[in-house]
Amino acid sequence: MSSARAKHSFSRLPLPPSSEVSQHNLTLIDPSLPSRENPHTAQRRSQTFPKAGHWARVTPLPIAFPYRLPRADTNKGETQVGIEEWLRDWDVYEDDGGMKADGVEARLSEKRARLEPELIGLSSTCIEDDLPHLDIGNALAYTGQSKGDEQPEQLDAAAQEMVDCVSGKKVLVGQVDGKEYGPWSSRYAGHQFGVWAGQLGDGRATSILETKTSDGKRQEIQLKGSGRTPFSRSADGLAVLRSGVREFLCAEAMAALGIPTSRALSLCTFPLHQLQVVRENGPEPSSVLARVAPTFLRIGSFEVLNPPEEARHMQFFMLGMAGGGHGEDDSLKRDWEGLRTLGEWVAGPAGLALGLKEDEAWAKKLVMEVATRNAKMVAAWQVYGFCHGVINTDNVSVLGITIDYGPYAFMDVYDPFHICNHSDHEGRYDYRKQPTMIMYAINSLVNSLAEVIGCEELALNGKAILPGWADGVDEKTLEEWGRFGADSGKEVERSVMRTFKAEHKRLYLQRFGLRTEKEDDLPNIVDGFLNILAMHELDFHASFRVLSAFQPTMVPDSSSSDQNKKEALEDFLDRMADCIPKKSTDQKKSEVKQSMRPWLKTYAKRILDEEKQWQTAVGLDKDWQEYRCGEMRKVNPRFVLRQWLLEETIKKLEEGEGLERRRVLAHILKMATDPFKAYGGELLQSDELDAQQREERRLCGFGAKEMLGFQCSCSS
Template identity: 45%
Template sequence: MAAHKYSISALPLPPASHQLIKNLTPDAQTPSVAAFRNEVLPKNPSLQRRARIIAPQSHFSFVSPFPSPFPYDIRPPHEEEENDDNVNKAAVIEQWLAAREAVHPKPEAGSTGGLKMYEPQVRNERRELLGVSETGLRDCYPQLDVGDAFAVVGTPSLAVDAQEEAREPAGEDVITTRQELIDVLAGHAVLGNEDFAPWSMRYSGHQFGSWAGQLGDGRAISIHAVPHPNDPETTYEMQLKGAGRTPFSRSADGLAVVRSSIREYLASEAMQALGIATTRSLSLVSVPSIPVQRERIERACILTRMAPSFIRIGNFEALNPPMGNMMFFGGGQQRTDWEALRILGEWVQKRVLRLGVADGEAWGEELVFESARRNARMVAGWQAYGFMHGVINTDNVSILGLTIDYGPYAFMDVYDSAHICNHTDDGGRYAYKFQPNMIIYALRSLLNSLAPLIGAEKKLGGKAVSSGWAADASDEQIKKWKASGLELQSGLERVMQEECATEYGKLMRKRLGLRRTDPSDEATLTHSLLALMEDHGFDFHLTFRALCDFTTELAPPSEGESSSELTAFIDSRLLPLTPEPERLDRTSAQRDWAAWLAKYAARVRGEGTEWAGADRAAAMRSANPRFVLRQWVLEELIQRVEADEVNGRRALAKAMQMCCSPFQRWGAEGEERELNAEEAEERRFCGMGPRRMLGFQCSCSS
């Protein structure tokens, strides 16, 4: 834990060598912090808000947060000028935007040597803190002082009538620190100085298998980068999602809503608790006066998320797109820029993946393979814990192998290997069982982008390409380099598949309470268990949790035999784990369970008699969540917050606690006694929920 706490404006920046904006190439329209702050913001702010194709060599654009209803309602300053054709409408737009930019320094902020805080004079929407993630704060920004933010959120509670604990009045300094935090995380105030400004990244990608051209951070703006106090080599970016339009927004508003923000806020920390690589959550701030049009009019909400890097495979695709200058839906794509590709790759291998490659040595091949290994472990975690992403487009696949961009995601209810959680995925491209294949597809796209560079490094005998490496290369030479680089494809796929299988096997053995590796486990235990669940319609997570209480004494020593104790366990603990008991063929299910449990008991006995009892049960409870962030839980929490922010955020805080400690025995699990109101709600939140919500599908706007 950091010894010293800083307000958000006083957080120290990393050295220049660790800052993305000092090592990658900015948009030609915002070529430097000075030009951005002194020219764009006061004179031509529409450059930040106007969708455009930025220069081929550019990796990012400087952009400041600007949460505001869109389309903007811009009118001349005098009513009589509204229909006057002589009015310079372009100038009116620039003046209107400039008046609302956060360009006015707040004198008291950043006085300890940190960044300055800039505020707008015209915009001043109400900003309500909905949540702060204790685990995200602890892991990523332990040095950040949040003032009395947790007290403002309130005592975590699911019980509707639970009394709020009285709060001690906070001191003025504590309140100021908290308000400064909210102002920045709401996109109202902006941190910066003459050498630092927020930014949004340019990337492209394949969406549902089709090339989509330039995409980019259309509603994400990175506002800070801070070295971790316990590991200065690791820098965490702080990014606002839903803070307004950027040059990459296309026709969208750049905003997010309460619904989608809650979903990502909770899921990021839930995935972290399950041990699956992910971006992290810091806060939720509602801006209720800003209307946002989705399927209905909703309230704006801004999520602050954190990661060592938000760079995706699509960042590489933007610099060497497939098939030349393709166009998609009225968007566009720049020409290939080989030098920009080299610059990005060197930054990623050195500062993001931290490959440890010696200066001057080839890095392209290792970058691709390391990203493959990380993404393989990530998707293995998805499969082992029944997580479905919903939109595994190449622009949604992290170079670091982090789960990123939570949209229409879902955790499995009744096990269905073909389940599609995204109702806009008509063809089932991103169905649960196809997720590893979709990661392979993304990795092929990464290799395709870097193949010419990898081929050039092979030609150089394992040395890194240098500045201007492809400037004089002919098209024929580029094709030869690319063909040489693409020779890695089969090896890349093999590494991904092997890493994924190894990690998946490890996780499933952990879920089943097995310590030693047995190559036959997947066929004899894992696959047959999943098939049993699917055939009879059993709940995925509740089944694993129930198996924590199975003991080998319940099963006869010989396969094919049964016992009254085993039958009782099946009847009381396993058969109820279907949401549709009236459709269950009990005789068939009992027979299948008895056969599988006999094999399982034999395998557990092989682990040693000392492992067959309480130790194994405890290990299994630490690997099989009691609480799962199901769709019905999310929908109920969203409705609570939308109906009553004060009490809703207390429920949200309790749900976050449960997400971060999913293995805890919530709701007095296993205890047969009268529960208090809070325990009863915890127990309900750990159940299957309403039948109508099982397998609930979301849209991409989620």
Template identity: 40%
Template sequence: MLQTKTYPISALPLPPSTRILTRNLTPDPQTPSVSSFYDTLSRTPSLQCKAWLLAPHAHFSLVVPCPQPFPYRIPLPENGEPIADRAAYVEKWLADREALHERPTAASPTSGLRDCVPHLKVSDVFATLGSPSLARASTDPNPETAKPSSVSEEDTAAREELIDVLSGYAVLLSTDGDPETHWAPWSLCYSGHQFGVWAGQLGDGRAISVLSTPHPSDPDLIYELQLKGAGRTPFSRNGDGLAVVRSSIREYLCSEAMHALSIPTTCSLSLISLSELPVARECMESACVLTRMAPSFIRIVSFEALNPLEGTSVFRIGQQDTHWEGLRVLGEWVVHRVLKFEGLQWRGEGVEHGDPWGTKLVLEVVRRNAKMVAAWQAYGFMHGVINADNVSVLGLTISYGPFVFMDVFDPFHICNHTDDEGRYSYKLQPFMIIYALRVLLTALSPIIGAEAELHRAVFAGWAEDASPDKLAEWRKKGSELVKDEMERIAQDICSAEYGRLMHKASRVRLALRRFDATDELRLAHPLFNLMSEHEHDFHSTFRQPAFFCPTMAEGSFDSATGPALGEYISGILSSASEQQRLD
């Protein structure tokens, strides 16, 4: 097998221009290009640290990492001299903190490298950390007697560059040559509801995508590398844009576990500790930058930002007006480059009028998220915050917060202590995913209605001359055309995928030798009822059937002829909590 050629992070291949988000969606007009962003950053670095509303048509803002405590505590000059220009003093203070700093790598999983970016040169990172294994290799723990490893200057430079970029203390930014080759990191804009309440503009408040690169074995598969916790962005509002070690480790470990279980998820690449950077939470903690990867980090509420519910700006300050052209541009990008529909004709590719895509987009996002939440239920995963801004268009598990895996089974378990109403309890997760997907349909319903009337894709300026009554007509028609089908597909796919994981597939959950349509009613429901009634451990209970032999049923629990059955039943009961264990 040919060995994959590896590159330092700054030399990783970039996708073609047509596949790069920042060259096809609309930037914040305050910094409309990489060169203008660089000029602005050179003069006023505080600009990107301020929170503001993006223009209605903008999809993203260019940013660079700046991991600093917030609110900023800017000291007075040590010599006591008066500050003649306070604004200039602040800008210089921020600019001085854009210098490079070396930081130790805390973790770097082999699975993320193998599956997403096998062409990334990590140099001697694993020689420093040690390769992950169940049994640690014997090494000399004494640094004075241990033999130094042979590491070239090239490898050392690649490792240091990798650490600097993934810690947020260096930036991949290029302004030389052809503007088509310029590059800068970005954060996405989106708006939406949180716990059912309109929250206005949200956006990537502590997430910065620093790079996208095609997979070496499949150029059409492009992965974004995104830093979480690398400082403020224009979407941070009152937040500091930072992440702490505790929560970063939780996301790192859980995303790896979810990936191993084949549950759709973002993947981890690295954890880098910024131990000297304090972060104020319930108590003072240390900062950490997590790098995660996905083909796209676009969420369904990116559409809601461009077509918010009517009247939301009246009740909540902090939301742009509707922008129909921005909605069309984003939709075409998602359908064409993110979801990658096959057989769909596109305007401009030798075709005068493209095929309608609005309905296809909604239903595909529904399918993906229905499969994802079915896997959550089968494996007892509880997300905790299924706000629409945490729902991916690719159906990936994203934004790991107060998640847990079920232990003692309780279908009404609430893992988020701020979820007073139990909105995101285990039992309600499938319904909350559907609730979130209705947001996507609401945002795209005018396009769906217009395409149904036109019998083709909407075009540039499609809504410019439309009256409010016509827009309302399109909105109503689009919703009526898709709503029932959307909810039916969500329920059918979720049920089918849950059944596959619970009953049909080998090596998962019950793993029955044959499948019967009555299995759910005759086997699964009674099992869950027993688990709930007797407070059995969710995962141990599913493991126990692996130790059952049919010959055990020939004896009885009380009979001396059936000790194996008695031991088996005792083993099942031992997973019950002490308070509710059966007599």
């Protein structure tokens, strides 16, 4: 086997060189916090760090919190075990003699050995795209995704090691270039629903490994729901099964639609007798999701290092309310060196890879690149009806990828004002406002880097800042740099809007099967169609899929009496009228058809304007109209991850077990990662379908009417 195609077990995945390892280039928050040799409770205690830094050491620990220590049997002369000793027993690893060479090892303690993680989901598409060098053994067959009929009852050695690592049972520790390496959580802050929330951080996420493929692609593997971190605040750091299922399926569905996103590698759970997660409705099954991205740094990672002015105003207010006796909050102090270190890391080859020349200023280019990427991402959200639900600045990636799937939804009935988050009472993050909210987040990044931008432009004439760049600089100069940098936000905003509009139009024209752009395409084609959907409450996704069968020859001209054309058009209009998912009557269907007719004439003429381009693309010996419809079906999904479907799948997984639930999840994942396929005998009559086609057609349907527009809460 060639090195380019070599497979590695999980603990033997190749690590990047130290120069590209995040914890060797970013600042450890507090070196006195526990290390592998000193695993004390500080890493389990929520805290606001008064010292500067980017990350903290923490090992995954998927056990219930608050911790329940065993009672001592005084009759046997036992003494009560302290929390320090109890946690140390969890985190003392077998064969912990230290690494003898570079790399990591999967370590286990006696208590961890009792954990019994169960693999219920694995994404082959994530592995193919991002981790092709990972040896997963028989895991695909175990989860019901192999081509053969055999489904083993046990995992082989490679698959079991992967499950032990991605569930948090085993801990990967070691060294890179002689420097200590192990799991970590990141510190960040953010604006939540427009209000400064202070330090947040990875409250239920622990990154366990960075790896690099043979073609140079860098990926970070992070566990969500693997237990307490120093940033968990009052939470337990765990995740319920419904939360894990939603992100596992949606991350892969988004990737299949071509929308920038973090990826989902695997989903594990633990037996109920071993771990239950308590939420507002009582105990629920647990989940640990392994997700993958080049980095999980976000805009809030910059904000925590240079908090906005409102943070200090809020602090002064709180001090006044408390009588002014508590002193200044050191966590709100600006960390100029941390800002420089983080910016250089994000701008460099391990992040955005801006390709800067030596000593070239990076701050403004970084902001522009983050803005451009996020503008393209949110354009794709809008074009595919995806609602994120919580676009807080701590949930916006510096890479412009969708992260942190909580109360998301793919909109059913087209409604520009749709709110998918039950907790969003004022509609701050409704569908139509998503581009504005991304711009709000980008402005927060501009403000965080304003002094750096100003220094590089005003004081350094386009050169990059150096270590100690702000040492001894007076407040007046810092304010001058900050004002200059903040003013660049206007240029950034114009760039975001240009990028968003261009990508928004490009993607929509693709969905309409148009190869060229015209100035009036948005009002005449795109908005004209969307207005009809909104007016008659048509389903967003089904309407586009039906439109993929439209041919301009269906529209007869005024002199035509071709009966076949008329019948074809009526059949098409009937199908479009069937896209009303709510209460439908003959009158409503008739109104849809009447509204659609004039728009179809405009659309048909626009398609025919492109006839030569299509004929050139496919050749004169082919039917260019059929080819065009085929191209539209490649970008207009038949299968959509609707809310009713997610709720049904979650219920089956919560109530099922073993092989049964692995098969359920594998089937939905397969459809989600191949959404454009003509599932359920798309154009066949119901009486022509076999059992599998009937089930697929149901899964592609609208679901129960009471589930239309179903809203999730932030705890989802």
